[in-house]
Amino acid sequence: MGIYRVDEPRLGAVRVREWRRRARHAIALLVLLLIAATTGLMLLDGSSAPFSTRLFAAMWDAVNLITTLGDFSDFDERQKIFMLGAMFVTMLVAAFALTRLTGILSGDDVIAYRENRAMERKLEHLDNHVVIVGYRSLGQRIADKLRRIGETVLVLVADKAMADRAAEHGHMVIISAPDVFDDAIRHARLENAKALVATAPDGDANLAVTLLAHSLNSSLPIITPGENTLRKTLLESAGATRVVIGDEILAEALTQSLIAHAETTS
Known part of the structure; x- marks a missing residue:
């Protein structure tokens, strides 16, 4: 059913807090990358479309870049060069996030900490x-x-x-x-x-x-x-x-x- 440890594994709580801090940093980097890609694409967009249309298109392409789902074949040479650089940065950010987050929640102390939280809810009822x-x-x-x-x-x-x-x-x-x-x-x-x-x-x-x-x-x-x-x-x-x-x-x-x-x- 589960074990509640009165002497709670403090290291587990520390690791969970550290994982959350790192996750926030990774998300912040992705958001900054999204903003930078959107801004760059806006500046490189030489069309005469309204500002709102160009902004939406830039955001769409930036999200596609980060999620690796986009098709950028319609870009001109300058835009493609910019996207190549942005893709390289995206891979670096993703690799950094993976190395920072992977494995930190799989330790015995973290598992015990999470089991304690689940058992606390059971004991309350x-x-x-x-x-x-x-x-x-x-x-x-x-x-x-x-x-x-x-x-x-x-x-x-x-x-x-x-x-x-x-x-x-x-x-x-x-x-x-x-x-x-x-x-x-x-x-x-x-x-x-x-x-x-x-x-x-x-x-x-x-x-x-x-x-x-x-x-x-x-x-x-x-x-x-x-x-x-x-x-x-x-x-x-x-x-x-x-x-x-x-x-x-x-x-x-x-x-x-x-x-x-x-x-x-x-």
Whole structure:
């Protein structure tokens, strides 16, 4: 779907601004060439036609010169010599413009900058979505299951490889450096979110995410795993709506399997 980088690639923005500056210069050169060609053709036009007619004809021929679409066979020798010079200048200006503009927008930093702009527009209209923090095994399973049942999923990660994997699976992604991950959460539009699921393997990270998310939207349902009863109490105090202790679920599943097996063999 796309990746929004909180630490926006500044070089990409610089390159885009530079490309626009160069494009303006190239257009200005073409306009100057058009004016010069029109003026020259006007001065070389020895006909007795009205000024407006001669001006239009000169502009027409000048535009044909720049676009290389013209037929100048009706010109006299002086006009043809002038047009030869103008054609040479036109080729120089075109070559200059191509060398100045070609390739500047194809760099990875520019692509990332443009993707950021597109993702900003998507995030502005994001609503009723589920935020998944982390995209390791647990986060990926949850995000993919939610997407299959039609939920809109926004994945928050601090690792490029995980961000790329989540985007490949069709999720919108926000990536931020670990030391400023709070910024990723603030960009997740929690005020419009349906729920948040914290899936980091680090319990302290899930606690920090829960605290920040709850402070940004106290009514947001927050679901997170917990290692034990004490951690569950801490997470609930921080604002978690539901804390799932993995060992309890595993123990319940194993016990039920054992009972079912005993019943089938008795």
